[in-house]
Amino acid sequence: MHIADGILPLEITIPANVIAISLVYAGGRNLKSDEVPRMGIFAAALFIVSLIQFPLGGTSIHLGLYGLAGIIFGLRTIPIIFVDLLFQSLIFQHGGLLTIGTNTLTMSSGALIARFIWIHIKRYKPLAGFLCGFFGIIIPALLMSLLFIMVDYGKGMAFILAIYIPAALVEGFITSFIPTYFKKTKPELIP
Amino acid sequence: MKHDFIDKYSTLDSSVHRLDPRTKVLFSLLFLVIVTSVASIPSLAIYLLFALVLVIISKVPIHFFIEKIMLITPLAFLFSAFIYISYLIEHSRSFSISMFSIHYSVLDTIVPIVMKIYISVLIVTLLVSSTRFNDLLWALRKLKFPSIVTTLSKLVYTYIFLFIDEMHRTMRAYRSRTPIRRISRIKAYGSITAGILTRSMNRSEYIYKAMMSRGFSGEFPECRINRFKSLDIIALFLFLAIIILEKFISWKM
Incomplete structure (x- = not known):
């Protein structure tokens, strides 16, 4: 779930937009020519996978691939996520325009933590991949819950986290295979 | 390859369509800021009415907006449910559906939020459906959005x-090779996703090189038809009038 417009007060959304746009600038600096199409296709991939729903116990979940994006792109993930969220907001109303900064910061934090995990776990790469995928979903969900509690929507908002645990597990399993596949087919992508 | 265009209603002709894309982007953002900052239900009703009038003027089919509203409705209900659960936890009450109708304090929180979500969806849908996608990116670039975002x-x-x-x-190839239609293993999902990404990346690099060779630099050329017109000024005054009316009604109440 990305936060829609009208839920968070301007005291949060406006500073978050300023910080997110500064980070987008930072993430988009000194790009090499071969990075631009890769970032573009990955932003398109993030957008498309978020539309593919998997049935789960009467409801449905979708992949985010934020952990994988973090592993491959590092700080460059921030503009990718920003553009992905802009598309989701404009076309499918998943998330808002004013809350795009807040959503970018929460989603990017998961991706950057995934990158950190991937770099620091040198052995057992499938396990590292699983953790990247898992935390790529859980960290944004955790931050979103904390944000809602901070805004005084009540402590019940912590239950949001529970919805995301199955999605994070599926994402973790899938992310544990993809970097290994890329190591064989496109080794230049994986740090 | 046959797909629907995202901005399929942007070629209609209406007063909303004829506004400068920059005006539409700025108005939409300003509208969202104002709606987010308002908390009273009558004030939100005025803005909802204004949004509906704009929707009618735009000539974009109503069912298009209803589809978008339907997309956001489950999320709005889920969020409302979480607010209600929080309310019950903090007031140490047990859950019952009948209680929902009598807890006006929690409804005072939920109703404005749901209204704000719906107004925002109407405004953003109106912006996207009344503006060509390239014009929208051009307007964002003119309003000093980072070039990496527009590129x-x-x-x-x-x-x-x-x-x-x-x-x-890929899915067609997978189905043609497997006796069962359903992908039963997560590992298969992983490999399929990675395969799709790899092939898409390879093709995207060729396309990008082709775009570069035809002069694409990530910037959007100056568009002659996009100029501030008297219609933009009228729209500005109309918008200000609505804000003043809302403030006046709030003050009277």
Whole structure:
């Protein structure tokens, strides 16, 4: 779930937009020519996978691939996520325009933590991949819950986290295979 | 490869369509800021009415807006449910559906939020459906959005179709090779996703090189038809009048 417009007060959304746009600038600096199409296709991939729903116990979940994006792109993930969220907001109303900064910061934090995990776990790469995928979903969900509690929507908002645990597990399993596949087919992508 | 265009209603002719894209982007953002900052239900009702009038003027089919509203409705209900659960936890009450109708304090929180969500969806849908996608990116660039955002957006708009195409092709190949239709293992999902990404990346690099060779630099050329007109000024005054009316009604109440 990305936060829609009208839920968070301007005291949060406006500073978050300023910080997110500064980070987008930072993430988009000194790009090499071969990075631009890769970032573009990955932003398109993030957008498309978020539309593919998997049935789960009467409801449905979708992949985010934020952990994988973090592993491959590092700080460059921030503009990718920003553009992905802009598309989701404009076309499918998943998330808002004013809350795009807040959503970018929460989603990017998961991706950057995934990158950190991937770099620091040198052995057992499938396990590292699983953790990247898992935390790529859980960290944004955790931050979103904390944000809602901070805004005084009540402590019940912590239950949001529970919805995301199955999605994070599926994402973790899938992310544990993809970097290994890329190591064989496109080794230049994986740090 | 055959896909619907995202901005399929942008070629209609209406007063909303004729506004400068920059005006529409600025008005939409300003509208969202004002709606977010308002808390009273009558004030939100005025803005909802204004949004509906704009929807009617735009001539975009109503069912298009209803589809968008339907997309956001489950999320609005889920969020409302979480607010209600929080309310019950903090007031140490047990859950019952009948209680929902008598807890006016929690409804005072939920109703404005749901109204704000719906107004925002109407405004954003109106912006996207009344503006060509390239004009929208041009306006964002003119309003000093980072060029990386507009360049990537342009590429994403192109690559979405490429990615969907690769996905269909891969799934067709998978179905033709397997006796069962359903993918039963998560590992298979992982390999399929990685395969689609690899092939899409390869194709995206060729497309990007082709775009570069035809002069694409990530910037959007100056568009002659996009100029501030008297219609933009009228729209500005109308918008200000609505804000003043809302403030006046709030003050009277």
